[in-house]
Amino acid sequence: MSIIELLVKEEGEMQLGELATKLNLPKSGVHRLLGALIAQGWVEQDAQTSAYRLTMRLTILGQSLYNSTGIPDICQPLLDSLARETQEFVRLAVIDAHALVWVADAQGARGGLMYQPRLTTNTVPLHATASGKSWLAKLPRTQVHELIAQNGGFGEPGQFGPNAVHSFDALFEELERTRERGFGTAFSEAEPGVTAVAAAFRSGTSGPPVGTISVAGPTIRMGEMRVAELSRLVIRCAQDLSAIWPIRRRQRFVRQPTSSAA
Structure with a gap:
């Protein structure tokens, strides 16, 4: 492996x-x-x-597994709808072991200044992204310490944007604000000149966090009122995702054949 x-x-x-x-x-x-x-x-x-x-065997098996999750046919329509409504870049991330991994996206911008991620890894930098903070805010401090360590710490100098935190004290202050708001934000943190808003979603209404949904765009058009507007839309989408999770179980249920009448 x-x-x-x-x-x-x-x-x-x-x-x-x-x-x-x-x-x-x-x-x-x-x-x-x-x-x-x-x-x-x-x-x-x-x-x-x-x-x-x-x-190509790994690619083929990976695509088959991805299709079996239900993300393309069940979650993607929600992402596309949010992208159209916000006219910004939308991303879905799921918790995979001790990491948060981006698995799907939708581009809502149709012209002008358009954001496309420059991050080359699928693993979400937890301390420097709205998605990462929205997940960490729901966890105890001891687990946050463990996850940051398992995901490479706070990174190398210059690896992230100018506003990324570099200590646990600063991170826990930001997580407390995230918890109070109910959504995470990132202002030139993962990438310079990019603002993002994200919310975590659960498996059902009372299950554990299973992923995050985020909207990101150029900071130049992401003022305070815009962030507030996006936060409401992101939280609503997170609630919709919670209502359909776990999607694999739903996929298996839907595909069960029905017995014919004798």
Whole structure:
């Protein structure tokens, strides 16, 4: 799995020596593992360069899993509707183990200044995003400490926007404000010049948090009144998502065949 994750992260071909170095494993062991992955159809080796790369098998299985979640046919219409209403960029993130991961989006802007994320990772920076803060605000402090550590801390200098917090004291102050408002905000935090509003949603009306819905756009058109307006729409969408979650269970229920009359 470490080999597969590394090949995904590098987004291209890698030589045996490079793989072994980055994984801190002996070449002989990595070579044997690559041979097993090739035999199973997960990896292929270029005949000319001898470099290794992933086959399309992982993509196909990932797409099948994504479709089975119900996100494309059940959640996407809600995202599209929110994007049309706000005319901004909308994103859905779900909690996956100890991380928050973006899984779907919708672009509502149709012209002029249009926001497209420059973040290249699907994992949400918890301390620097409206989505991350809206989730963390619902958790005890001890768990917040653990999640920040598991997700790389507060990042390297210059990695995020100028207003991103760099300490737990500042983060907990922001989480308290998020808790009181009922939604998270980020002003030039994950990315310079971008403002975002987000709300967490639950599994049902009383279940645990399972994800977040956010709206983001250029700060130049995100004044106080605009943020207040977007927060109401985001909270409403979060309530709609809570009402349909868990979507996998609903998908299985809908697909059950009905017995015919004798």
